[in-house]
Amino acid sequence: xxxEDDTALGDTVERFxxxxxxQSQALLEDxxxxxxxxxxxxxxxxxxxxxxxxxxxxxxxxxxVSRLKREGLAQSRPYRGVFLTEAGLAMAERVxxxxxxxxxxxxxxxxxxxxxxxxxxxxxxxxSDTTLAAFEAFLAARR
Amino acid sequence: xxxEDDTALGDTVERFxxxxxxQSQALLEDxxxxxxxxxxxxxxxxxxxxxxxxxxxxxxxxxxVSRLKREGLAQSRPYRGVFLTEAGLAMAERVxxxxxxxxxxxxxxxxxxxxxxxxxxxxxxxxSDTTLAAFEAFLAARR
DNA sequence: ACAAAAGTGTAGCCATGGCTTCATTTTCGC
DNA sequence: GCGAAAATGAAGCCATGGCTACACTTTTGT
Ligand SMILES: [Mn+2]
Ligand SMILES: [Mn+2]
Ligand SMILES: [Mn+2]
Ligand SMILES: [Mn+2]
Numbered sequence: 001x002x003x004e005d006d007t008a009l010g011d012t013v014e015r016f017x018x019x020x021x022x023q024s025q026a027l028l029e030d031x032x033x034x035x036x037x038x039x040x041x042x043x044x045x046x047x048x049x050x051x052x053x054x055x056x057x058x059x060x061x062x063x064x065v066s067r068l069k070r071e072g073l074a075q076s077r078p079y080r081g082v083f084l085t086e087a088g089l090a091m092a093e094r095v096x097x098x099x100x101x102x103x104x105x106x107x108x109x110x111x112x113x114x115x116x117x118x119x120x121x122x123x124x125x126x127x128s129d130t131t132l133a134a135f136e137a138f139l140a141a142r143r
Numbered sequence: 144x145x146x147e148d149d150t151a152l153g154d155t156v157e158r159f160x161x162x163x164x165x166q167s168q169a170l171l172e173d174x175x176x177x178x179x180x181x182x183x184x185x186x187x188x189x190x191x192x193x194x195x196x197x198x199x200x201x202x203x204x205x206x207x208v209s210r211l212k213r214e215g216l217a218q219s220r221p222y223r224g225v226f227l228t229e230a231g232l233a234m235a236e237r238v239x240x241x242x243x244x245x246x247x248x249x250x251x252x253x254x255x256x257x258x259x260x261x262x263x264x265x266x267x268x269x270x271s272d273t274t275l276a277a278f279e280a281f282l283a284a285r286r
Numbered sequence: 287a288c289a290a291a292a293g294t295g296t297a298g299c300c301a302t303g304g305c306t307t308c309a310t311t312t313t314c315g316c
Numbered sequence: 317g318c319g320a321a322a323a324t325g326a327a328g329c330c331a332t333g334g335c336t337a338c339a340c341t342t343t344t345g346t
Contacts, residue, residue, distance in 0.1 A: 008180045009180055009184055012197070013198035014198075014261070015260065017198045018264070019173075030159065034155070037151045037152055038152070052156075053155045053156065053159075054156070055155070096151075112273060118162075119270060121159060122162040122166065126265030127262060128262050131254045134253040134255070
């Protein structure tokens with residue numbers, strides 16, 4: 001029979017596939033959350049503001065918003081701002097909550113606040129529902 | 144003076160920039176670790192094996208190895224396997240250690256082993272040295 | 287030894303996510 | 317109200333990381 005793996009080479013495909021799939025969602029999640037932040041705190045989400053906060057040029061932000069629209073997460077009218085659909089709002093809500101839990105957990109295990117803020121921006125997209133639930137339980141227990 | 148941010152809109156640019164930069168390293172890190180795993184456990188790292196374990200087609204693996212060679216992490220001769228340079232070996236070592244610490248930390252805070260394995264594959268690439276040190280301290284303390 | 291199977295290389299396609307450049311439109315200040 | 321400044325849109329470039337298709341080489345089995 002084919003040599004099955006003994007050590008590190010176990011079911012690697014599913015692991016990498018899942019990571020790649022999460023990665024393809026990351027940009028959508030960050031833009032959605034950013035747009036929602038702007039709508040809440042500034043009242044509108046203009047392309048220029050989105051671009052400035054994301055640290056990209058405005059054509060890059062325009063492309064990202066196009067993708068959001070294509071995926072049914074946002075709407076926009078030329079020279080008016082960008083808005084979120086119901087689905088977009090739901091995603092923003094979920095993403096914001098998860099982001100906060102990730103930062104809190106990092107801080108709870110001893111990560112300095114500054115590093116926690118920076119690292120959470122990348123980590124959050126790979127935290128599954130199962131892991132998120134475990135983080136919440138850990139935080140609740142140690143409260 | 145320009146309205147500084149009150150809430151979620153703080154230094155977002157650095158956060159997102161750092162996350163993007165980490166992302167561009169992720170693929171390199173995973174292939175390097177995988178090649179090292181194969182060299183250790185199988186004795187050679189052929190393109191086909193790399194591809195199969197990464198869950199991609201062989202031309203995709205070939206492209207990735209090309210990038211590794213370009214970045215000075217690997218070498219290869221046609222129809223012979225792929226090898227790691229000193230720099231590649233060092234990266235593999237570092238990445239493997241970090242991967243293990245991330246899995247261990249997830250399990251330590253209550254994440255089920257299965258989910259920890261899956262999520263760590265993505266999370267690891269966004270764990271900074273500072274955060275890694277905090278994870279290690281946490282694990283050492285609770286040992 | 288040689289045919290078949292397996293592995294490898296190469297070319298070329300697509301989507302994503304960056305960018306610059308330039309035209310157009312809107313907004314703002316006076 | 318109008319001219320300048322700012323914002324937006326649109327086109328097109330590049331690198332990355334997937335893929336398929338096909339040709340060529342190497343290994344394997346009989
Ligand atoms: Mn993020
Ligand atoms: Mn976030
Ligand atoms: Mn990984
Ligand atoms: Mn890994």
